[in-house]
Amino acid sequence: MSRKRSIGIDLGTTNSCVATINDEGLPQIINNKLGHSVTPSMVSFGQSQDKHKIVTGVLAQRQAVTNPAHTLYGVKRLIGRTYNDPKVQELARSLPYAVISAPNGDAWVQARGMAISPQEISSLVLRELRETATDYFEEEVEEAIITVPAHFDNAQRKATSDAAAIAGLKVRRLLNEPTAAALGYGAHRGADKRVAVCDLGGGTFDVSIVNIEDGVIEVISSQGDLLLGGEDVDRAMMEQIILEVRREHGLDLNEDPESLQRLKADLVQAKHVLSEARSAELDLRYLGKLPSGKVLDYKRSIERAELNHWIEPFLERIDAPCLEAAVRCGIAISDVDSIVLVGGMTRMPAIQNKIASIFGRRPLKVVNPDAVSYTHLRAH
Numbered sequence: 001m002s003r004k005r006s007i008g009i010d011l012g013t014t015n016s017c018v019a020t021i022n023d024e025g026l027p028q029i030i031n032n033k034l035g036h037s038v039t040p041s042m043v044s045f046g047q048s049q050d051k052h053k054i055v056t057g058v059l060a061q062r063q064a065v066t067n068p069a070h071t072l073y074g075v076k077r078l079i080g081r082t083y084n085d086p087k088v089q090e091l092a093r094s095l096p097y098a099v100i101s102a103p104n105g106d107a108w109v110q111a112r113g114m115a116i117s118p119q120e121i122s123s124l125v126l127r128e129l130r131e132t133a134t135d136y137f138e139e140e141v142e143e144a145i146i147t148v149p150a151h152f153d154n155a156q157r158k159a160t161s162d163a164a165a166i167a168g169l170k171v172r173r174l175l176n177e178p179t180a181a182a183l184g185y186g187a188h189r190g191a192d193k194r195v196a197v198c199d200l201g202g203g204t205f206d207v208s209i210v211n212i213e214d215g216v217i218e219v220i221s222s223q224g225d226l227l228l229g230g231e232d233v234d235r236a237m238m239e240q241i242i243l244e245v246r247r248e249h250g251l252d253l254n255e256d257p258e259s260l261q262r263l264k265a266d267l268v269q270a271k272h273v274l275s276e277a278r279s280a281e282l283d284l285r286y287l288g289k290l291p292s293g294k295v296l297d298y299k300r301s302i303e304r305a306e307l308n309h310w311i312e313p314f315l316e317r318i319d320a321p322c323l324e325a326a327v328r329c330g331i332a333i334s335d336v337d338s339i340v341l342v343g344g345m346t347r348m349p350a351i352q353n354k355i356a357s358i359f360g361r362r363p364l365k366v367v368n369p370d371a372v373s374y375t376h377l378r379a380h
Contacts, residue, residue, distance in 0.1 A: 006172070007133045009146045010180075011122060011160065013076040014202025014230060014344070016041045018129040018144075020136070032132045034058055039132070043124045044071040045111040056128045065261035068096040070111040072121050074231060077203045079118040079163070080156030083107045087226045094235060096257060119159050123166035130167055143170045149199075150176040150208045150222035178208035181342045182217050185364060193337040196325070198355055198363065201343035203229040205318065207325040209336070221329035223321040230271075230345045233311055237267045240310050241282075245298065250291045259288050274304045275347040308350045315354050322358045339363035 007030075008019045015038040022028040029037045036058065044060035044067055046053045055063065064071045074095070081088050083101035092099035098110040108117050133141040148160055157174055164171045178197035192213045199206040206224040210217055241263060242253050253259050262284060270280035280302050287298040308315075326333050341363045345351060356362050 007130075007141055007144045008180075009126065009129055009144050010177075011076065011126060011146055011148075011163075012038075012041055012201055013074050013204060014041060015039060016125055016129060018133050020133065030132055030136045032057065032128070033135065039125070039128060040073070041076065041122075041125050042071060042073040043121050045114070046070065054124065056124050065258055065265065068257045068261050070097065072097055072109055072111060072116075074203050075109060075118040075121045077226060078107045078109070079122060080153070080159035081107050090227060096260075119163040119166060122160070122163035126164055126167035126169060130169055142168065143172050145173045145175055146171055147177045147180045148174050149204065149206050149224065150178050150219050151206060151224045176208070176219055176222075177206065177342070178210055178219055178222070179217050181340055182210050182212065185340050194331065194335060196322070196336045196339045196359060197342060198322070198339060198346065199342040200318075200345040200351060201229055202231055202345070205229060205321055207321045209325050209329050209331065221325045223325040223328060225317060225321055228314065228317050228321075233271065233314055233345065233348075234264055234268055236311050236314060237271065237307070238264055241267065241300070244300075245287070245296075249296055251288045251296055253288060256288055263287070270302050271307070271348075274302065274307055275349065277304070279303050304349070311350070315350060318351070318354050319358060322355070333359055 006020065008027075010017050017029060017038050019027055019029045031037055032039050039057040040061040042060035042064065043054065043056050044063040046067070060071055060073075064073070074091075077091055078088060078099065082105050083089075083099070084105065085107065088099065088107045092107075100108050100110050100115060102108040102115065102117065106117065108115050109121065110116070130141055130144075144164065146160060146164060148157060152160070160174060161171045177199055181197045181199065182195055195210045195212060197206075197208045197210055199208075204224055204226055205228040206222065208219050208223075209221040211220045212218075238260070242260075245251050245253055253263060266282050266284055270282060273280035282298065282300045282302065284298045287296045290296050323333065326336070336359055339355060339359050339361065341352065341355070346355075346363075352363060
Protein backbone atom coordinates (compact mmCIF):
# COMPACT_ATOMS: atom_id res chain seq x y z
CA MET A 1 0.00 0.00 0.00
CA SER A 2 1.32 3.43 -0.91
CA ARG A 3 2.34 5.82 1.81
CA LYS A 4 -0.71 8.09 1.38
CA ARG A 5 -2.96 5.04 1.76
CA SER A 6 -1.56 4.13 5.18
CA ILE A 7 -4.00 4.69 8.01
CA GLY A 8 -3.44 5.18 11.70
CA ILE A 9 -6.01 4.01 14.22
CA ASP A 10 -6.51 4.77 17.87
CA LEU A 11 -8.75 2.02 19.20
CA GLY A 12 -9.87 3.87 22.29
CA THR A 13 -11.85 2.78 25.31
CA THR A 14 -14.59 5.36 24.72
CA ASN A 15 -13.94 6.70 21.21
CA SER A 16 -11.84 5.61 18.27
CA CYS A 17 -10.46 7.46 15.28
CA VAL A 18 -8.77 6.89 11.94
CA ALA A 19 -6.27 9.17 10.21
CA THR A 20 -4.03 9.37 7.16
CA ILE A 21 -1.46 11.61 5.53
CA ASN A 22 -2.97 14.14 3.10
CA ASP A 23 -1.51 15.38 -0.18
CA GLU A 24 0.43 18.08 1.66
CA GLY A 25 2.19 15.46 3.76
CA LEU A 26 0.28 16.43 6.91
CA PRO A 27 -1.73 14.17 9.21
CA GLN A 28 -5.48 14.33 8.68
CA ILE A 29 -8.31 12.76 10.61
CA ILE A 30 -10.86 11.05 8.37
CA ASN A 31 -14.40 11.91 9.41
CA ASN A 32 -16.93 9.11 9.56
CA LYS A 33 -20.12 8.96 7.49
CA LEU A 34 -21.88 11.26 9.96
CA GLY A 35 -19.11 13.85 9.65
CA HIS A 36 -17.68 13.17 13.12
CA SER A 37 -13.94 12.96 13.76
CA VAL A 38 -14.34 10.28 16.44
CA THR A 39 -16.45 7.14 16.49
CA PRO A 40 -17.81 5.73 19.77
CA SER A 41 -16.17 2.38 20.59
CA MET A 42 -19.57 0.80 21.09
CA VAL A 43 -21.45 -2.16 19.63
CA SER A 44 -25.16 -2.86 20.19
CA PHE A 45 -26.88 -6.17 19.60
CA GLY A 46 -30.41 -5.55 18.46
CA GLN A 47 -33.52 -4.01 19.88
CA SER A 48 -36.41 -6.21 20.95
CA GLN A 49 -37.97 -6.07 17.48
CA ASP A 50 -34.75 -7.05 15.70
CA LYS A 51 -32.48 -8.93 18.06
CA HIS A 52 -30.09 -10.07 15.35
CA LYS A 53 -29.20 -6.62 14.03
CA ILE A 54 -25.76 -5.38 15.09
CA VAL A 55 -24.91 -1.68 14.96
CA THR A 56 -21.69 0.11 15.86
CA GLY A 57 -20.44 3.60 16.65
CA VAL A 58 -22.97 6.41 16.95
CA LEU A 59 -25.90 4.10 16.15
CA ALA A 60 -24.87 1.84 19.02
CA GLN A 61 -24.44 4.84 21.32
CA ARG A 62 -28.04 5.84 20.59
CA GLN A 63 -29.22 2.42 21.81
CA ALA A 64 -27.36 2.68 25.10
CA VAL A 65 -30.47 4.20 26.70
CA THR A 66 -33.06 1.72 25.43
CA ASN A 67 -30.88 -1.38 25.15
CA PRO A 68 -28.29 -1.08 27.95
CA ALA A 69 -27.79 -4.78 28.70
CA HIS A 70 -26.86 -5.51 25.10
CA THR A 71 -24.90 -2.38 24.20
CA LEU A 72 -21.22 -3.05 24.79
CA TYR A 73 -18.62 -0.38 25.51
CA GLY A 74 -15.25 -0.14 27.24
CA VAL A 75 -14.16 -3.61 26.11
CA LYS A 76 -10.60 -2.33 25.71
CA ARG A 77 -10.41 -2.72 29.48
CA LEU A 78 -11.11 -6.45 29.02
CA ILE A 79 -9.14 -7.34 25.91
CA GLY A 80 -6.40 -9.89 26.55
CA ARG A 81 -7.33 -10.25 30.24
CA THR A 82 -8.52 -13.24 32.22
CA TYR A 83 -11.92 -13.43 33.85
CA ASN A 84 -10.43 -14.05 37.30
CA ASP A 85 -8.26 -10.93 37.17
CA PRO A 86 -9.32 -8.89 40.27
CA LYS A 87 -9.49 -5.72 38.20
CA VAL A 88 -11.77 -7.42 35.69
CA GLN A 89 -14.00 -8.57 38.53
CA GLU A 90 -14.16 -5.06 39.95
CA LEU A 91 -14.97 -3.63 36.54
CA ALA A 92 -17.65 -6.25 35.84
CA ARG A 93 -19.62 -5.17 38.91
CA SER A 94 -20.12 -1.70 37.43
CA LEU A 95 -21.12 -2.63 33.88
CA PRO A 96 -24.73 -2.90 32.64
CA TYR A 97 -23.83 -5.88 30.46
CA ALA A 98 -22.55 -9.30 31.54
CA VAL A 99 -18.86 -10.22 31.69
CA ILE A 100 -18.35 -14.00 31.58
CA SER A 101 -15.54 -16.52 31.56
CA ALA A 102 -14.54 -18.06 28.23
CA PRO A 103 -13.63 -21.76 28.06
CA ASN A 104 -9.93 -20.79 28.21
CA GLY A 105 -10.48 -18.47 31.20
CA ASP A 106 -10.39 -15.18 29.25
CA ALA A 107 -12.82 -12.38 30.03
CA TRP A 108 -15.61 -12.33 27.43
CA VAL A 109 -18.92 -10.49 27.27
CA GLN A 110 -22.47 -11.64 26.72
CA ALA A 111 -25.21 -10.14 24.57
CA ARG A 112 -28.50 -11.67 23.42
CA GLY A 113 -27.42 -14.99 24.91
CA MET A 114 -24.19 -15.05 22.88
CA ALA A 115 -20.69 -15.31 24.38
CA ILE A 116 -18.44 -12.89 22.52
CA SER A 117 -14.73 -12.14 22.87
CA PRO A 118 -13.50 -8.55 23.30
CA GLN A 119 -11.49 -9.14 20.12
CA GLU A 120 -14.69 -9.72 18.16
CA ILE A 121 -16.32 -6.60 19.62
CA SER A 122 -13.22 -4.55 18.88
CA SER A 123 -13.10 -5.92 15.34
CA LEU A 124 -16.56 -4.51 14.66
CA VAL A 125 -15.35 -1.05 15.69
CA LEU A 126 -12.18 -1.47 13.61
CA ARG A 127 -14.27 -2.60 10.65
CA GLU A 128 -16.29 0.61 10.81
CA LEU A 129 -13.06 2.63 10.89
CA ARG A 130 -11.73 0.65 7.95
CA GLU A 131 -14.94 1.34 6.01
CA THR A 132 -14.59 5.04 6.82
CA ALA A 133 -11.11 5.04 5.27
CA THR A 134 -12.24 2.93 2.31
CA ASP A 135 -15.05 5.39 1.56
CA TYR A 136 -12.59 8.26 1.80
CA PHE A 137 -10.06 6.71 -0.59
CA GLU A 138 -12.70 4.99 -2.75
CA GLU A 139 -10.61 1.83 -2.63
CA GLU A 140 -9.96 -0.94 -0.14
CA VAL A 141 -7.67 -0.24 2.80
CA GLU A 142 -5.97 -3.28 4.28
CA GLU A 143 -3.11 -2.04 6.51
CA ALA A 144 -2.93 0.10 9.61
CA ILE A 145 -0.73 1.32 12.43
CA ILE A 146 -2.67 0.96 15.69
CA THR A 147 -1.81 2.67 18.95
CA VAL A 148 -1.92 0.71 22.22
CA PRO A 149 -1.18 1.62 25.85
CA ALA A 150 2.49 1.25 26.76
CA HIS A 151 1.56 -1.05 29.65
CA PHE A 152 -0.24 -3.57 27.39
CA ASP A 153 1.39 -6.96 27.83
CA ASN A 154 1.96 -9.53 25.09
CA ALA A 155 -1.50 -11.06 25.50
CA GLN A 156 -3.21 -7.69 25.16
CA ARG A 157 -1.11 -6.73 22.15
CA LYS A 158 -1.78 -10.05 20.45
CA ALA A 159 -5.51 -9.69 21.18
CA THR A 160 -5.48 -6.24 19.57
CA SER A 161 -3.72 -7.66 16.49
CA ASP A 162 -6.26 -10.48 16.38
CA ALA A 163 -9.11 -7.95 16.46
CA ALA A 164 -7.55 -6.13 13.52
CA ALA A 165 -7.15 -9.39 11.59
CA ILE A 166 -10.84 -10.24 12.13
CA ALA A 167 -11.65 -6.78 10.73
CA GLY A 168 -9.57 -7.51 7.63
CA LEU A 169 -6.65 -5.28 8.60
CA LYS A 170 -2.99 -6.17 8.56
CA VAL A 171 -1.18 -4.48 11.43
CA ARG A 172 1.95 -2.79 10.16
CA ARG A 173 2.87 -1.82 13.69
CA LEU A 174 1.46 -1.55 17.19
CA LEU A 175 2.71 1.83 18.38
CA ASN A 176 2.82 2.77 22.05
CA GLU A 177 0.36 5.56 22.73
CA PRO A 178 2.87 7.75 24.63
CA THR A 179 5.28 7.50 21.71
CA ALA A 180 2.50 8.55 19.34
CA ALA A 181 1.58 11.41 21.66
CA ALA A 182 5.17 12.64 21.87
CA LEU A 183 5.41 12.54 18.08
CA GLY A 184 2.10 14.36 17.85
CA TYR A 185 3.40 17.21 19.96
CA GLY A 186 6.60 17.38 17.91
CA ALA A 187 8.63 16.53 21.00
CA HIS A 188 11.14 14.63 18.85
CA ARG A 189 12.20 17.95 17.32
CA GLY A 190 14.48 20.27 19.23
CA ALA A 191 16.50 19.73 22.39
CA ASP A 192 16.87 16.41 24.18
CA LYS A 193 14.39 16.11 27.04
CA ARG A 194 12.35 13.88 29.31
CA VAL A 195 8.60 14.10 28.83
CA ALA A 196 5.81 12.73 31.00
CA VAL A 197 2.85 11.72 28.84
CA CYS A 198 -0.32 11.67 30.96
CA ASP A 199 -3.09 9.90 29.07
CA LEU A 200 -6.49 10.06 30.74
CA GLY A 201 -9.28 8.88 28.51
CA GLY A 202 -12.57 7.14 29.00
CA GLY A 203 -11.26 3.96 30.56
CA THR A 204 -7.73 4.20 31.91
CA PHE A 205 -5.06 6.56 33.19
CA ASP A 206 -1.59 5.90 31.84
CA VAL A 207 1.59 7.79 32.68
CA SER A 208 4.72 7.21 30.64
CA ILE A 209 8.14 8.78 31.02
CA VAL A 210 9.56 9.28 27.55
CA ASN A 211 13.22 9.97 26.91
CA ILE A 212 14.00 11.95 23.75
CA GLU A 213 17.60 12.03 22.58
CA ASP A 214 18.84 12.93 19.10
CA GLY A 215 15.27 12.72 17.84
CA VAL A 216 14.87 9.14 19.10
CA ILE A 217 11.89 8.53 21.39
CA GLU A 218 12.08 5.80 24.01
CA VAL A 219 9.48 4.95 26.65
CA ILE A 220 11.62 4.32 29.73
CA SER A 221 8.81 3.84 32.24
CA SER A 222 5.08 3.32 32.21
CA GLN A 223 2.50 3.06 34.96
CA GLY A 224 -1.26 3.10 34.91
CA ASP A 225 -4.61 2.52 36.55
CA LEU A 226 -7.05 0.27 34.67
CA LEU A 227 -10.03 1.61 36.60
CA LEU A 228 -9.36 5.33 36.37
CA GLY A 229 -11.03 7.08 33.46
CA GLY A 230 -13.93 9.17 32.30
CA GLU A 231 -16.32 6.28 32.86
CA ASP A 232 -15.40 6.36 36.55
CA VAL A 233 -16.02 10.10 36.76
CA ASP A 234 -19.40 9.54 35.10
CA ARG A 235 -20.17 6.84 37.67
CA ALA A 236 -19.28 9.16 40.56
CA MET A 237 -21.63 11.79 39.17
CA MET A 238 -24.39 9.24 38.71
CA GLU A 239 -24.03 7.87 42.22
CA GLN A 240 -24.43 11.38 43.62
CA ILE A 241 -27.59 12.14 41.64
CA ILE A 242 -29.06 8.69 42.29
CA LEU A 243 -28.53 9.25 46.03
CA GLU A 244 -30.15 12.68 45.90
CA VAL A 245 -33.17 11.46 43.91
CA ARG A 246 -33.71 8.58 46.33
CA ARG A 247 -33.38 10.83 49.37
CA GLU A 248 -35.49 13.72 48.07
CA HIS A 249 -38.12 11.91 45.99
CA GLY A 250 -38.16 8.28 47.17
CA LEU A 251 -37.34 7.05 43.66
CA ASP A 252 -34.65 4.40 43.10
CA LEU A 253 -33.25 4.96 39.62
CA ASN A 254 -31.22 1.75 39.88
CA GLU A 255 -34.43 -0.15 39.18
CA ASP A 256 -34.86 1.48 35.76
CA PRO A 257 -31.97 0.87 33.30
CA GLU A 258 -33.40 3.24 30.71
CA SER A 259 -33.62 6.10 33.23
CA LEU A 260 -30.04 5.38 34.28
CA GLN A 261 -28.78 5.61 30.72
CA ARG A 262 -30.69 8.86 30.11
CA LEU A 263 -29.21 10.26 33.30
CA LYS A 264 -25.73 9.19 32.28
CA ALA A 265 -26.05 10.80 28.84
CA ASP A 266 -27.09 14.13 30.38
CA LEU A 267 -24.36 13.98 33.03
CA VAL A 268 -21.70 13.34 30.38
CA GLN A 269 -22.89 16.46 28.55
CA ALA A 270 -22.83 18.41 31.81
CA LYS A 271 -19.27 17.21 32.47
CA HIS A 272 -18.21 18.51 29.06
CA VAL A 273 -19.88 21.87 29.67
CA LEU A 274 -18.17 22.20 33.05
CA SER A 275 -14.76 22.00 31.41
CA GLU A 276 -15.49 25.44 29.95
CA ALA A 277 -18.23 26.92 32.16
CA ARG A 278 -18.74 27.31 35.89
CA SER A 279 -22.16 25.63 35.90
CA ALA A 280 -24.29 23.26 33.82
CA GLU A 281 -27.98 22.43 33.81
CA LEU A 282 -29.67 19.03 34.02
CA ASP A 283 -33.21 18.88 32.61
CA LEU A 284 -34.65 15.37 32.45
CA ARG A 285 -38.35 15.10 31.69
CA TYR A 286 -40.10 11.98 32.92
CA LEU A 287 -37.08 10.57 34.68
CA GLY A 288 -39.26 8.09 36.52
CA LYS A 289 -42.53 7.46 38.34
CA LEU A 290 -42.70 8.50 41.99
CA PRO A 291 -44.24 6.33 44.74
CA SER A 292 -47.25 8.67 44.60
CA GLY A 293 -47.77 7.77 40.96
CA LYS A 294 -46.71 11.19 39.69
CA VAL A 295 -43.99 11.62 37.10
CA LEU A 296 -40.65 13.12 38.12
CA ASP A 297 -39.36 15.89 35.87
CA TYR A 298 -35.88 16.36 37.25
CA LYS A 299 -34.02 19.66 37.03
CA ARG A 300 -30.78 20.58 38.73
CA SER A 301 -27.84 22.93 38.32
CA ILE A 302 -24.34 21.50 38.83
CA GLU A 303 -21.49 23.82 39.74
CA ARG A 304 -17.91 23.07 38.71
CA ALA A 305 -16.76 23.29 42.34
CA GLU A 306 -19.48 20.79 43.25
CA LEU A 307 -18.31 18.34 40.60
CA ASN A 308 -14.72 18.71 41.79
CA HIS A 309 -15.86 17.77 45.29
CA TRP A 310 -17.68 14.67 44.04
CA ILE A 311 -14.59 13.40 42.23
CA GLU A 312 -12.01 14.11 44.94
CA PRO A 313 -11.29 10.37 45.44
CA PHE A 314 -10.77 10.11 41.68
CA LEU A 315 -8.35 13.05 41.67
CA GLU A 316 -6.37 11.59 44.57
CA ARG A 317 -5.72 8.42 42.56
CA ILE A 318 -3.87 10.42 39.90
CA ASP A 319 -0.86 10.84 42.21
CA ALA A 320 0.28 7.22 42.46
CA PRO A 321 0.78 6.40 38.75
CA CYS A 322 2.69 9.67 38.21
CA LEU A 323 5.01 9.13 41.15
CA GLU A 324 5.48 5.41 40.46
CA ALA A 325 6.35 6.07 36.81
CA ALA A 326 9.19 8.35 37.92
CA VAL A 327 10.41 5.90 40.57
CA ARG A 328 10.46 2.98 38.12
CA CYS A 329 12.95 4.73 35.84
CA GLY A 330 15.02 6.14 38.70
CA ILE A 331 14.34 9.84 38.27
CA ALA A 332 12.86 12.56 40.43
CA ILE A 333 9.65 14.32 39.48
CA SER A 334 11.72 17.49 39.08
CA ASP A 335 13.77 15.77 36.35
CA VAL A 336 10.77 15.81 33.99
CA ASP A 337 11.17 18.67 31.50
CA SER A 338 7.59 18.84 30.24
CA ILE A 339 4.21 17.19 30.65
CA VAL A 340 2.01 16.28 27.71
CA LEU A 341 -1.73 15.74 28.20
CA VAL A 342 -3.61 13.22 26.09
CA GLY A 343 -7.19 12.00 26.26
CA GLY A 344 -10.52 13.79 26.51
CA MET A 345 -10.62 13.84 30.31
CA THR A 346 -7.55 16.10 30.41
CA ARG A 347 -9.82 18.92 29.29
CA MET A 348 -11.15 19.07 32.85
CA PRO A 349 -9.50 21.98 34.69
CA ALA A 350 -9.36 20.06 37.98
CA ILE A 351 -7.31 17.33 36.31
CA GLN A 352 -4.96 19.84 34.68
CA ASN A 353 -4.45 21.50 38.06
CA LYS A 354 -3.88 18.16 39.78
CA ILE A 355 -1.21 17.07 37.30
CA ALA A 356 0.43 20.51 37.51
CA SER A 357 0.63 20.19 41.30
CA ILE A 358 2.26 16.75 41.06
CA PHE A 359 4.97 17.76 38.60
CA GLY A 360 5.41 21.33 39.80
CA ARG A 361 4.78 22.87 36.38
CA ARG A 362 1.91 23.51 34.00
CA PRO A 363 1.32 20.76 31.44
CA LEU A 364 1.24 21.35 27.72
CA LYS A 365 -2.26 21.51 26.30
CA VAL A 366 -3.54 20.91 22.80
CA VAL A 367 -6.79 22.00 21.14
CA ASN A 368 -7.90 18.40 20.63
CA PRO A 369 -6.26 16.01 23.13
CA ASP A 370 -8.38 13.13 21.75
CA ALA A 371 -6.65 13.33 18.39
CA VAL A 372 -3.03 14.17 19.18
CA SER A 373 -1.75 10.61 18.73
CA TYR A 374 -2.87 10.36 15.11
CA THR A 375 -0.06 12.64 13.97
CA HIS A 376 2.31 9.70 14.46
CA LEU A 377 1.65 8.82 10.83
CA ARG A 378 3.77 11.74 9.69
CA ALA A 379 6.84 10.19 11.30
CA HIS A 380 6.23 6.78 9.74
